[in-house]
Amino acid sequence: MLRLIRRPAYPGELNHELVWPAAFLGGAVFAWGWFLSGLQLPQCVFMRLTGLPCLGCGGTRCARNLVHLDFSQAFLFHPGFFLVVTLAALWTIYSAVFWIRRDTLRLRLFIEPAADRRLRAAFVCVLVVHWAWQCYYLTR
Amino acid sequence: MQIHVARNSAQLGIFAPEEIIAGLQSGRFLASDLAWRDGMPAWTPLGDWPEFRVASVPTSPGALLAAPVTTSMIPWEQGKSLGSFFATMKLAVVSPASLSTGRFAFGDWLAFCYVALAISAPFQVVRLAFAPDPGRSVAEFLQGFSSPALQAVAEQMLKSPPTPIGLTIFSTVIGLAFAPLIYAGCALPHWVGQRVFRIQVSVERTVAATLLATGLLIIVMAPFQLLSFNVGAQIVVSSLFFIPAMVVYFRCFGAATGVSPWKQFGISNLVWFVLCCCCCFLPMMVAIGLPAMKALGR
Numbered sequence: 001m002l003r004l005i006r007r008p009a010y011p012g013e014l015n016h017e018l019v020w021p022a023a024f025l026g027g028a029v030f031a032w033g034w035f036l037s038g039l040q041l042p043q044c045v046f047m048r049l050t051g052l053p054c055l056g057c058g059g060t061r062c063a064r065n066l067v068h069l070d071f072s073q074a075f076l077f078h079p080g081f082f083l084v085v086t087l088a089a090l091w092t093i094y095s096a097v098f099w100i101r102r103d104t105l106r107l108r109l110f111i112e113p114a115a116d117r118r119l120r121a122a123f124v125c126v127l128v129v130h131w132a133w134q135c136y137y138l139t140r
Numbered sequence: 141m142q143i144h145v146a147r148n149s150a151q152l153g154i155f156a157p158e159e160i161i162a163g164l165q166s167g168r169f170l171a172s173d174l175a176w177r178d179g180m181p182a183w184t185p186l187g188d189w190p191e192f193r194v195a196s197v198p199t200s201p202g203a204l205l206a207a208p209v210t211t212s213m214i215p216w217e218q219g220k221s222l223g224s225f226f227a228t229m230k231l232a233v234v235s236p237a238s239l240s241t242g243r244f245a246f247g248d249w250l251a252f253c254y255v256a257l258a259i260s261a262p263f264q265v266v267r268l269a270f271a272p273d274p275g276r277s278v279a280e281f282l283q284g285f286s287s288p289a290l291q292a293v294a295e296q297m298l299k300s301p302p303t304p305i306g307l308t309i310f311s312t313v314i315g316l317a318f319a320p321l322i323y324a325g326c327a328l329p330h331w332v333g334q335r336v337f338r339i340q341v342s343v344e345r346t347v348a349a350t351l352l353a354t355g356l357l358i359i360v361m362a363p364f365q366l367l368s369f370n371v372g373a374q375i376v377v378s379s380l381f382f383i384p385a386m387v388v389y390f391r392c393f394g395a396a397t398g399v400s401p402w403k404q405f406g407i408s409n410l411v412w413f414v415l416c417c418c419c420c421f422l423p424m425m426v427a428i429g430l431p432a433m434k435a436l437g438r
Contacts, residue, residue, distance in 0.1 A: 005144075005154075007144060007176055007178075008176065008180075008181070008182055008183065010144075010146040010149075010151070010174050010176070010183045011149070011174065011183065012148070012149030012243070012245055012344070013146070013149060013151075013344065014149075014246045014343055014344045014347065015246070019246065019321065019324060019347075020325070022318075022321050023318075023321035023322060023324055023325040024325075025318075026314075026317070026318025026321045026322055027318070027321075027322055027325060029314055029318065030311075030314060030315060030318060030322065033307070033310065033311040033314060033315075034311070036307065043292075043293065043296065048289065054413075055414050104181075110154060113153065116335075116338075120335070120336050120338075123332075123336060124336070127414060
């Protein structure tokens, strides 16, 4: 269904080992500056109108807890954001190793076309389960 | 052994040799498509693979040249200069359909976005001069309304301590330095949205198109920073101008990705509605813009 492969980059391919670590580190510096400034985001309008969280609710609290290295709380506030940050951090570590070793083969995720439909369905299911968790945890 | 095939900066997939032979005969694959398999040092055109020459693949240089080669009509991809930057801007606004001929290599459009930010930098300086603490300015503006919801938002914003000017300048500089990379990061959820809706556009093209359209938006919206001396006027004028700016953005983005602008608009809204709290943006604009217009009308 999903395969990790190692292959050289083809001409014109996005340099994933350079771009995403830079974007991740840039985002981390931006978030750090944001929290340092003490700026607050206004309350979610969806939450205000419906009483239910939107899928982004809890993301800021997750990021704040990550900055303070409270990983369990960060995960509980927004498992999806936590997972994305964890994967981005792992990719950054892999990229650092890739550049240090001057490797030529790059790690790539390959989605088999036959599995495309199942993956889409799984993705939507995960979003629904995630939202159910947010509805439970953020409105306790 | 499985063979990886790529064309125009996008991977077509992994195929068995028999599939490639059939594909070459049916026209699904071109002799100029790049291919790679385990053990090879680099990607090589299919026409250069000995095992595929047997399959009546056009191998002569003439035949290889006959493969469709698209020439980019985008000035920025023909040469990098301030003139080509503004020519690209004009093309994106006046004739976005021409963008479909672009190669959309990431580096080109990253540079494009940085140029847009550099041009918008003087406007940012003006904003810093007039409103060094934008959060406080917005909060004070919101306090002028009688709506309890807006009052609550204003109170919440005023709770935060005033930002030191040094930190504001630092965050602005860091923001400008990393902004295109963060925009590129924002293109990833959009790419996921495209996949969910079975729209096959490569990550490279989605990211590059996002950088192009965002660069355009940066230039279009930059002059509104000059209204920073009056946050109310800035919010109202920006809100009113935001709709035509979005039209330009999605026409450009749609043409660059080869997908209908309406589809891209729908995906964008849904992705940001589902994945992020940006769904709050529109109601917030309505909540702020309508009372502000009423107040201006009085």
